[in-house]
Amino acid sequence: MANRKVCIVGVGKIAVDQHVPAIDASPDWELAATVSRKGSVEGIPTFRDFDVLLSERPDIEVISLCLPPQPRFQYARKALKAGRHVMLEKPPGQTLSEVHDLQRLAEEAGVTLFATWHSRMGKGVAGAKAFLAGKEVTGGKITWKEDVRHWHPGQEWVFEPGGLGVFDPGINALSILTEILPKPVHVTRAELDFPDGRQTPIAARVEFSRGVTMELDWLQTGPQTWDMEIHTTEGSAVLKFGGNELWIDGQQQPAAEIEEYPALYARMADLVENGRSDVDLSPLTHVADAMTLGRRNVVAPFAF
Template identity: 55%
Template sequence: MKIALVGIGKIAVDQHVPAIAGSTDWDLAATVSRHGKVDGIEAFTDLGAMLDARSDIRVVSLCLPPVPRFDYAMQALKAGRHVMLEKPPGATIAECHALEAAARRAGLSIYATWHSRHADMVAAAKEWLAGTALRALTVTWKEDVRRWHPGQAWIWEPGGLGVFDPGINALSIVTEILPDDIHVSEAELDIPENCQTPIGARIAFHHPGGARIGAVFDWRQDGDQTWEIEAQTDVGTLRLCEGGAVMEVDGIRTGDAAPLDGEYPRLYARMAQLVRKGEIDMDLRPMTLATDALALGRRIPTDTFHD
């Protein structure tokens, strides 16, 4: 199937383009970006122009920041194209529901992707936890924003999510591996004096079984980056490290892979499956937890941030 990639930034170049190139399901037929291009691929600077010129392209994959994503996605749906959304799927829950409703009315597929759910050890962790009684779960997600999001000012503006942009990856794993749904009970948010979104967060969650669940997100990490989830249960302790690429049970490693290895190819395989079956995948639980933390969180002013 022919696909167009919209928004040719770092994540598109590093992950989306190689995943499409390595897939037997997809043919990257066009790009849309004001600045970026992919060598050898027809490039447009306007989505409407691409949709008008390339009626043969059935699917549009959006790698834009979350705030403009709704308008682009709705434009593609109205043009009869299936839509794939980079995480988070939008700036608000309501607009994501509107996109899903539009896709259903048009008989089109739409996919809210969560790449961290496709890390190598996430499925194994979900299976292991299914037969246990959870006692506690701790998420530690700390990285250096300057390393991973250099010069991306939109993350500090309303709708940009701040530290929840990477933190939502952790929430996507947690909502996938836990048998029971959780919700935010309280949060603290570190907001730089010159920003609209948090650079750090501490969150407590309610678990229906009474397990203690908490998360710490921080974008000020120097040195080693930390992406870990530890679950204490009645039969032992499970740890997911490196964003879900490594799994340990009671300190014994049961499998591992390189971080991000295979995640984006699996997203595109899932999108191909949805299009062929005429289905929709719009799980918004990770975004619900993130936006609820932003709604409930107590704001704590902190030092100004300069990239």
Template identity: 65%
Template sequence: MRAPIALVGIGKIARDQHVPALAASPDWALAATVSRHGRVEGVDAFERMVAFLAARPDVGAVSLALPPQPRFAHAEAALKAGRHVMLEKPPGQTLAEVHALERLARERGLTLYATWHSRMGKGVAAARDWLAGRAIRGGRITWMEDVRHWHPGQDWVFEPGGMGVFDPGINALSVLTAILPEPVHLIEADLDVPANRQTPIAARLLFTGGIAMELDWLFPGEPLWDIEIETDGGTLLLREGGNRLFVNGEEQEGSAEGEYPALYRRFAELVRAGECEVDLSPMVHVADALTLGRRRVVDRFDF
């Protein structure tokens, strides 16, 4: 039997990914939504979290797809009401608030799942397996896209807590931290911040092990989401956000499952096992970049 779940935040990512994944899920049935503006046809809709929690005690799980700034309060309320919680990436505005949510979930015997959808890319697991035991000699991450296409009119990404270009960049970092046989840490960063905004629109980072990263949120045309790793056994290349894997120029077979269906399958596994999964290593790199980064003011940005 499919368990009822509520989806909180009915914006672009919810409509593009969460709603279709839940419609096809063998584990979950979308039973309610919480959003001030969005609705899903045929689904019980609430404008406020408190109203949903009071009216639908039968819905034991909540997936939060709203921006990170208001997410803590919603997640805390759900956990205090005894609901399992799944968090869209990034899991919160700060590391501390996610640690607080994890403590609360564990104290109450509930599941908290901090998701990283790009880790479910079709080539990521195979990339991790191929890199295991190999010596890393360097690497390059190129993550470039058009913010006007992927976040049209969404000013929250440029507000404190929105992370700016690290909103997509954290996807690359989630893959990097999943596939490398040994962890790396940030050495230096350069951040380009528009004169009228609070978060960067482009960035350049350097990690230990000779891994460089370039992020650009004003890139026209098709996005570039590539991770290239040089090893003692040759070159590994992940393209299309982790969904295509090449080893020494030859494409490898990967998983057939999509990213968001895989996330909801994993959430169901965690709930059944009574476990939490909260890996904050990608977010640590972003926090380090915002701490170490040299800031350069660039041209104003408006949607």
């Protein structure tokens, strides 16, 4: 089968760092065009208007949306209505209802919709899920601390409504948690720190059922922390480096070989080939619950 043609919409940091290399290295895909107001990829046709792309390039059957979540729904809606398969960078939308609407549109159009969670493709995640299967969880701790100035330099949208704030990285942890636990948990309490004058939190502490807790911080400099530990009556699993290193009862485990974004594009190829969609909204549900239950603290102003 010939490589499927894909268009990246939104040529920003995540597209350049992850999506473009993953597509270039894939035996399944050809990057045929991009849509971006400012960015471009050398040697690839660039469109400034998404409607023009949809009109002039019917040969491109897959749209990979790397835009911030705020405008993503309208682009996804247009693509699905035009009969194109759609990949959604995380989070899949600003709200749960937006993505439910996209699911309906994809089903009506008979095309694939894939809400991607790249951290689920971490090299230790499948091993952790296999270890925890059938076990009784007695507690757990998520510690996700990073530097927003490094990962989102000058990107004001992360602090605007719909940008999720510290839950933008925190949802990566939640995507792993919802993938590996043998039974689901729910948010019971949350405390959220909002910088004075900002619309989304910069730090959070969240408590879940089954004794699981989460601490998020977007102001950590130096070494970054993306760790998770899950305890059971039959031992403990620890995931480090965003799910890419697995330790069970103190012993490091073999890791999968494929990187996160190549794994996502391999998954998308399989979904399109078999006429299926993959839309799991449980990580975004936890964020919505934390925002609903969270006690709000106003903290020092933040500026990039």
